[in-house]
Amino acid sequence: MPVVDYVLEANEAAVxxxxxxxxxxxxxxxxxxxxxxxS
Structure with a gap:
């Protein structure tokens, strides 16, 4: 589960x-x- 959370956070940061x-x-x-x- 923590891996999924990490991926979601990284994806959100990228977006x-x-x-x-x-x-x-x-x-x-x-x-x-x-x-x-x-001008």
């Missing part, structure tokens, strides 16, 4: 880090886009 990275990339893109449109 969270993936979502965070995607959000950061999206924010960076929109930020650079707004900078380009201002």
């Amino acid at each position: 969270i880090s993936c979502l965070k990275r995607n959000r950061e990339e999206t924010e960076a893109k929109s930020y650079s886009t707004s900078l380009l449109s201002k």
